[in-house]
Amino acid sequence: MPYTADMRRQPPSADELRGRIPGWGADLDPADRPSVPREKREPTGAHWDFPERQPENAPRERSLEHKFLTPAFGTTTPLHGASGAIRRFAYRRYSEGQTPHWLLLLAGDRVDAWESHLRSFATRHPDNPITESGILAEAGRRPLSSRLGRNRADLKHAWMDPIIVGGPWAAAVVVAWLGVRRLLKPSPTR
Template sequence: MHMSAHVDALRPRIPGRGIEREEGWLEAHTPDPSEFAAPWALEDRMDGRGRERSIEYPDVTPVYGSAQPLQGVSGAIRRYAYGRYSENTLRHWLLLVAGDRVESFGAHARSLFTLRPDNPITQTGVLGEFSRHPIGSRVGRGRIDHKHAWLDPILIVGPWVLTAVLSVKVLGKVFGGSKR
């Protein structure tokens, strides 16, 4: 069926169908661009120092990237990712993920030296794995993460185990003395 025949067949059933095809309709209904413009002037831009800014967009809104200022090594990694690579490159996103991992490691390290360090057993939901049908909730339910679910315990508990092993080794060398 030709397109105009299709439109003509639908016109009696759908009011307004194909109306833009009528002669002169488009010219009469082309909006004036000033109708869509904001009636106020743009605010003064804040200086962009210390904020994440893509190299693709020279202007950012006055508050973009100011909620959590970049700081430390993770901030330097993120600043490098935003300043050097385009958002459509894998390197950009891998550097941002690396910055997140560095920040996460720093938070875990800081937690170990507080009076109330993080408790990976209760705060990661590991105890729920034993009481809330751990196998039944993962098998036969069409889960997308089924292929890499085996990796989750390694990624979540692995850093804590590694930290504990390294701590025991360091403390053993410091307080163990020399064995003859």
């Protein structure tokens, strides 16, 4: 939980900590600290106890562990679509320390990628999976000599990368081809 000025539970006093933890506070006396000349005890000049809060124009995701959002937060990519619903659910339902939270965020990223691909088909420049995925670059830039004998961590899954990246696109092309073929196939007359 973040520190707020109205916290009910106060931290233990120096005497309590000294009695509980052997050696605690050994450097409290400035004469015992070698870094004292470098430390500057100047006032910060802050005119606030807690900074002004940035207005929250749209609901933002925040962890269950936190009482509120930080005073300033980014809004460059607001949540949208099915991926946004998945991410909101991850933040609303699971703590950041739980695996389902992160798995849902990963799923939200994958759904967002596919939403982006689908949106690109409605533009004049749709995604090109052959040139944008790097499949051609893998085959053309010394694929074996750049991987073998170099202790690369990605060597174990390198054979899967073209399948994972290109497989869904190939499947989409096959499904579209079968659909068009079915539509153009003359219906049998009886």
